[in-house]
Amino acid sequence: MNSWVIKTTKNSSENTTENNKTSESTSYINKTSENTSIINKTNNQPIFQTHKKNQIILPSYPNVGGRSFRSQWFKLFDWLEYCPEKSVAFCYPCRIVGNNETKEIAFSVTGYSNWKKALENNKGFYKHQSSSSHRICITKLVDKQKRVETTTEISTLLNENVLEKHKYYVKSIFEIIIFLVVNELPFRGDFDLEMQEDKGLFQSLFRYTLKKDTKLAECAKLIPQNATYLLDLLIC
Secondary structure (H helix, E strand, C coil), X not given: CCCCEECCCCCCCCCCHHHHHHHHHHHHHHHCCCCCCCEECCCCEECCCCCCCCCEECCCCCEECCEECCCXXXXXXXXXXXXXCCCEEEEHHHHHHCCCCCXXXXXXXXXXXXXXXXXXXXXXXXXXXXXXXHHXXXXXXXXXXXXXXXXXXXXXXXXXXHHHHHHHHHHHHHHHHHHHHHCCCCCCCCEECCCCEECCHHHHHHHHHHHHCHHHHHHHCCCCHHHCHHHHHHCC
């Protein structure tokens, strides 16, 4: 029975300046590539997984223009991946964090299949590997992986309790706005020079609500002081 595996490579520490610069990038790319193959029950072929690094090793690869893909290339180019559905190669970093505007769309969008020129100098894989767009995508992927590992994604910056309080604070502000709009009341009012206080309806209603609503008062304590401009914007 034929078997297929998803190959996860490990970064080798070579003594070249270029490899030293990219060793950290490679290690992060490899961390995102740990997966197992998923077999399509219809044709018994491995499925190309969109959000995974697909270094798929087959017993043999389809012939395209007299040449075929070689699994040995995964050892030469750690970023390389293969899509069996289309019989093309992709660059994992460029496919994940690249965009359609790059000149290297063959490695990020459409897929590369010119196996004859794949290993030629200044062409194919080597040309793509030295391109600025590829290097930018490597950096982006490393940064993305670091954010995930250090749990600094936006969704984890605020715990659920704080997030709920922020939602309640904003909800209270909009309820006051809706009240003023529905009743066709002005937001602004006179400014008391002696008290250095805005006597506008919005400010008055908000301060009154803070006194009556203990939950809102607690939420207000969590609002960063550098965000106090919000009220000024709302009443303009």
